[in-house]
Amino acid sequence: MQRLVEAVPPAAVTGGPNDPVLRPSALDPSQLRLAYRWVLLARLLDDKTAALYRSGLVPGGAFLSKGQEALSVSLAMQLQPGDIYAPLIRDTAGRLAFGETIQDALRSCIGSPLGPMRGRDGNVHRGRPKDGYLPMISHLGAIPSVVNGALIARRLQGKPMGIGATCIGDGGTSTGAFHEAMNQAAVERLPLVMVVADNQYAYSTHRSRQFACDSLLDRAVGYGVDGHAVDGTDLAACMQVMDRAARRAREGCGPQLIVANLLRLCGHGEHDDASYVDPALKESHVGRDCVKAAADWLIAHGMAAPGELSKMQTDVSAELEKAVDEILRDPAPDPNVEKWTALATAALRENAS
């Protein structure tokens, strides 16, 4: 595990507009259509979550992923059985692509005892660790080192490492925990794929108040890891960049830092009208809707017919409605049957008093 330093190849920073890897001909149409199906479902699921929130069926807040679907799905579609996935707040699309059911997502939002968090935690703090799907905590920057540890465990156990994938926003990169984890991954040369969604605002605070370097990609050099820039509004570009990053991680090239430029197309939560967002940003390239852009791109490049995409929308909507009907019949958690203990070890539980 303790590694000498001479074997480290130079960190590469890629992904400019003239990068020859980003060519439409290099893309697999069936994978792109599948990715589009996930982003579409994620967008509709977000709309449904917002509707449930407005109906008073969602305790706490509702946190949507609008504008980040293309980036999110592209990462998750690189993952294989055995990989680790630790999504963050705006990864509805990636979660679905990784294998989360619509029911699990909705049940977490309403706090159903039948969901993975059983009403003990909710909304985006959900996961199934046994499936390699790790739940986030709200403290930003706290998850990447957990992914590192899961990878370290496999190294120590002599098992195939796979890769570990996780996400953070521009604001989250300001935490000490994020820095510690990136540095740790680099020191241990772990196959960590770290995706930064630079969505211009951390809650209401503009990125100019988060960091002073030109791009967060500059940090890749400092950590001694590969860096990749990508247009987060462009599904095809995201798919290609993630493919390359994940491949490099699997090949033993160490941590991969991907920085995507995009705009959050909703409030921090549904309680937030996002009136602080600069209107000029919404009108600019970064503010374009990645789901609509993906549909236009698929049609323009002959990878999908308009009728095909509208049928997909009909199918996905029906799937979603079926899941909603199912979860709305769930019981509420019962405090009388709740096991009020935080310890796994029964012999060490003090009687609650």
Add this chain to the structure above:
Amino acid sequence: MSITYLEAIREAQARALGENPNVYIYGQDVGDFGGAFKATKGLAAQFPGRVIDAPISEDAIVGSAIGAAIQGMRPIIEMQFADFSTVGLNQIVNQAATYYWRTNVPCPITIRLPCGGTSGSGPFHSQSLEAVYAHFPGLVVLTPATVEDAYSMLLDAVAIDDPVIFCEHKFLYYHLKAEKLPTGALPVGKARIARAGRDLTLVTYSAMLHESLAAAEELATQGYQVEIVDLRSIKPLDTDTVMASVARTGRLLCVGEAWPWGGVTAEVIARVVSEGFDLLDAPPQRLNAKDTPIPFHPRLWAAHRPTAQSITAAARNVLNY
């Protein structure tokens, strides 16, 4: 032949590493150097690749231990000093401590905290943080006071399916000795009667056990029989053993090296008063460190924490009520 408290901690780790391939040690300078206090001396050579130097990143150290634990490993984390564990506090109390409750997946981590004051160590190398960690649900907090407990409870900690905060006292590292390692031990969560007596129950733990034993010797010369309860485990807290002792003596003094506010001594007194008020012949008292940061100069430090002398005085007040 004799073995010190520190050597017992090293031996327990060697045994854990030898018996379970899922155990590994991660912390600052723990590898070839053997740790700041030499608690991992020789282990990196004995168990190649399993005693791993970490960057100075307490948050990531604990975070990675969580990730490894949920993948089936049994990490032992050495914090260089208990004081520095606050840099990893978020991972300990918000992630490790909540993991099982949130996900139903156990998170077995042992976090070793070299704690407590030694002369000249000052505000940032002397803290006793057991009350901080005991406050959060989901953690087990152990405070061994003897060589035997340091050994057996560290092995217990590694075997427990929950995150364990293992508070090992630096003052005891080199001076406290036993003839040999124990072959059996009380279960975790059980307190121990360290000295039997009928006049006063003195509840304590960690290094304060030894100051309390010295105080009891002094009081014995004055005709007082002090019963000393060594808690061993702060969380869970063995209320039954404490209550049984108070039932015998009718008087209670709690002694802790940590700060007083909301601490272990306050918790013990709260339990005894609320559940055993009728057992008491005198108001229960407690003695803790002063409510200031821990001073650097040996003269100030000696006055800051409880000592055999101040414990004797406090005990006499309860006895004479």
